Amino acid sequence: MPFRLFSAALPVLISLLFSPVAVAKQPELTLANVYQKGMPLDGYWVSEKLDGVRAYWTGERFLSRGGHEYRAPGWFTRGFPARPLDGELWMGRGRFAELSGAVRQVVPDDNDWRRIRFMVFDLPDKEATFDQRLARLRVLIQEVESPYMALVDQQRASTHEKLMQRLDKIVDGGAEGLMLKLGSSHYRSGRSDDLLKVKQYQDAEAVVVHHLPGKGKYEGLMGSLLVELDDGRRFRIGTGFSDSERASPPRPGTTITFKYYGLTASGLSRFASFLRIRNDEPAR
Numbered sequence: 009m010p011f012r013l014f015s016a017a018l019p020v021l022i023s024l025l026f027s028p029v030a031v032a033k034q035p036e037l038t039l040a041n042v043y044q045k046g047m048p049l050d051g052y053w054v055s056e057k058l059d060g061v062r063a064y065w066t067g068e069r070f071l072s073r074g075g076h077e078y079r080a081p082g083w084f085t086r087g088f089p090a091r092p093l094d095g096e097l098w099m100g101r102g103r104f105a106e107l108s109g110a111v112r113q114v115v116p117d118d119n120d121w122r123r124i125r126f127m128v129f130d131l132p133d134k135e136a137t138f139d140q141r142l143a144r145l146r147v148l149i150q151e152v153e154s155p156y157m158a159l160v161d162q163q164r165a166s167t168h169e170k171l172m173q174r175l176d177k178i179v180d181g182g183a184e185g186l187m188l189k190l191g192s193s194h195y196r197s198g199r200s201d202d203l204l205k206v207k208q209y210q211d212a213e214a215v216v217v218h219h220l221p222g223k224g225k226y227e228g229l230m231g232s233l234l235v236e237l238d239d240g241r242r243f244r245i246g247t248g249f250s251d252s253e254r255a256s257p258p259r260p261g262t263t264i265t266f267k268y269y270g271l272t273a274s275g276l277s278r279f280a281s282f283l284r285i286r287n288d289e290p291a292r
Contacts (some may be wrong), residue, residue, distance in 0.1 A: 020262035034075035035064035036197035037094065039128065043188055043204040045168055051192055052165040053142070056178060057185040057205055058127055060098035061111055061288045065126065067091045081116045085125075087154050095160070095197075096129040103181040104284060105181055112290045121156075129160040129187075132195050138202075139191040162189070209267040211285055212277065216262045217242060222254065229254040233282070235264065239288045241276065258285050 063078055065072045067090045070078040078097065082254075093202075099107040110120035128149060142162060149159045165171060165188060176187055185207035193202035194209040214235035222231030232246030245266055249257070258264055263286045268277035 014061060023197050035066075035071050037062065037064065037073060038195060038197065038203050039199040040203040040205045041132065041199050043206040047201070047204070049165040049167065049171065049188070051141050052188045052190055053138070053228075054165040054171065054174070054206075055129065055160045055187050055189070056183050057187045057207070058096050058097035058098045059101065059104045059184045060127065061104075063095060063111075063126065064132075065089075065093040065095070066158040066243045070097070070126075074289050076289055078111045079114065079116050080111075081118055081121050084116075084121050084156050086209075087127075087152055088157060089148055089152060092128075092132045093128050094132055095126055097124055098127045099124050101184075108287050112252075112287065114175040114290070117121065124156070126157045126188045127160050128157060128193060128290050129162075129189075134195050136194070137191060138189055138195075139193070140195050142191075170193070171206065175208065176291050179208055181292060209269055210277075211265055211283060212237070213263055214245075216258050216260050216264060218260050219257055220244065220246075226254060230257040233257065233264070235266070241278050244278065245280050245282050247280075253282070262287075 014084075034099075037066060061078075062073050064072075065085075066090060067088075069082055097107065097111050100111070107124065110117060110124065112204045113120075125237045128145060129143050130138070131148075133141055133144075136144070146160055149157060171186070176185065187203060188204040188206060190202045193200075196202070214237050217229045217234040217236050220232045220234060221227075222229045229251070230249070234242055234244055236242045249268070264282045265284045265286050266277070266280050270278045272278050
């Protein structure tokens with residue numbers, strides 16, 4: 009190829025090599041509503057809510073919620089079933105930032121991926137109930153015998169009191185919370201009460217608008233973030249940050265996750281506190 013033509017094509021080649029692999033259609037994932045006291049628990053399964061990265065195994069590769077590929081090493085997925093599986097890439101409790109940095113890399117690091125597991129919690133099959141899908145998953149994953157794939161432990165839910173006791177115990181151990189899945193439900197995309205998250209707090213996402221300067225002990229650092237919700241409403245978040253995060257806060261335009269405890273009379277989040285940057289899409 010003449011040098012002039014190669015030079016012209018080089019930016020395109022680099023773009024193809026180092027940009028995330030988009031698919032024509034994002035995976036149609038089941039999404040959770042929030043559990044409230046008084047909701048019936050009959051027929052539900054309960055499991056730990058993992059602080060990992062949602063990953064959809066197509067049978068050939070991992071896709072993010074946005075439809076981009078997580079580039080796992082070939083040895084990691086060797087022997088995985090040639091059928092779709094829904095789950096999370098997980099490194100352990102309290103290690104989301106480390107995990108996110110590892111799975112978003114364009115070139116996967118073998119040392120990082122050896123500490124990651126694909127935790128499977130559902131089998132995308134619209135004809136079968138979750139009870140039936142769970143039974144199939146137990147057989148399927150046992151047959152795979154991969155050290156990098158495991159089934160999320162599911163136990164039958166009973167009463168609200170026992171659910172809260174389990175929630176307190178698991179949170180004390182460093183977990184985020186619990187998940188409830190209705191055994192009679194079919195796999196469908198979108199939010200519904202078929203899947204419920206159980207946490208000591210609520211969480212949501214917002215986009216950083218700009219930084220507000222700190223005062224007193226935070227003088228010279230970021231004091232709070234002005235953030236915007238999907239509906240255009242704005243408010244400040246000034247707690248939950250480490251000193252290093254205040255020194256290098258999330259840039260404007262970044263999507264963050266924050267936790268809160270109910271809503272104010274005006275409908276805004278009460279006691280909003282920074283939780284993490286939502287950076288679960290593969291690097292560009």
